[in-house]
Amino acid sequence: MTVSWQQLVAALGNDRLRRVYAAWVLADADSPDAPDATEAGAAVAFERSAERTAIDLGTAAERAKLTHAGLLMEVDGRHRVARDVFNDVLAAAGNSRPTGVDRFFAQGMLTGIPRNAADRDELLGHLVIRLFGSEDVLSEPEVNRLLSTVTGDVPTLRRALVDFGFLRRDRDGSLYWRTA
Numbered sequence: 001m002t003v004s005w006q007q008l009v010a011a012l013g014n015d016r017l018r019r020v021y022a023a024w025v026l027a028d029a030d031s032p033d034a035p036d037a038t039e040a041g042a043a044v045a046f047e048r049s050a051e052r053t054a055i056d057l058g059t060a061a062e063r064a065k066l067t068h069a070g071l072l073m074e075v076d077g078r079h080r081v082a083r084d085v086f087n088d089v090l091a092a093a094g095n096s097r098p099t100g101v102d103r104f105f106a107q108g109m110l111t112g113i114p115r116n117a118a119d120r121d122e123l124l125g126h127l128v129i130r131l132f133g134s135e136d137v138l139s140e141p142e143v144n145r146l147l148s149t150v151t152g153d154v155p156t157l158r159r160a161l162v163d164f165g166f167l168r169r170d171r172d173g174s175l176y177w178r179t180a
Contacts (some may be wrong), residue, residue, distance in 0.1 A: 003070030
């Protein structure tokens, strides 16, 4: 069963499910006496550091959610920790590279303005549509505030938008608007 990283994050984002899963990981020793929870609210006692500890292995519904998320698997009617689930999810995700304008962003911030004219025009066109309304006339501080959401170098990006015809400004540079 292949699961997505989103399913893993959703399951482990729940505090209770995360604790139940941690209990399974601690208790599962791949041995004949590995835990078996077939009843609701089952718990297992195991030896650890010369002391006996009870671990809550969760309810049937919680085990079902962990199984659906791929964190547990059912083998011969018994639940076991799916040991390779994280490796499988990472392998399935691969090293996908961003495409389109996304390749010019890292963590939501612009990494630079491309030199290639087609890439630059695509990026600047995307930014102007995303950040500026078609009828808006904005002051320079308002333009700077909008541009600061995607770059740390506001003057360079503002200048590129004007120089390449995506924004226009009045003679004194106090008002900016999007070109059609």
